[in-house]
Amino acid sequence: MDTDKMFEFADRLRALRDEKAEAELRLKEIKAEMDEVDYRLSELMAEGEMQNFTRSGMMFCLTTKTHASAASGRKEELFTALRGEGFGDLVYETVNANSLSAFVKEQISENGDMLPDWLNGLVNVFEKTTVGVRKAAK
Known part of the structure; x- marks a missing residue:
């Protein structure tokens, strides 16, 4: 049995699991920040009665979705x-x-x-x- 290879894979698996956990945490943080920025932008657009605008080749438009459960x-x-x-x-x-x-x-x-x-x-x-x-x- 090639224990060196086994330990190499074990170390790599652990590193990948740690990296995945960090990426999932970072993704959670990004989603939370996106929600906050989306909310603030929509408030500013609503206050300015601006339905949409274009910036850097991208159109930003207010949309309203109904969610029910x-x-x-x-x-x-x-x-x-x-x-x-x-x-x-x-x-x-x-x-x-x-x-x-x-x-x-x-x-x-x-x-x-x-x-x-x-x-x-x-x-x-x-x-x-x-x-x-x-x-x-x-």
């Missing part, structure tokens, strides 16, 4: 109301991918390491081997 704890009630009013096509069920993976793993384990027949063809199952990284105990 179910009231806290009333999602099922909303779904029932939408269906009742003929808007059931807006409602769809989803299954969380991580929950489905855990469930399928459990079903395989309880079925002699085989996918139960009733799930066969309904789910795609594959395994991916990765290297976990955590701080070593002292």
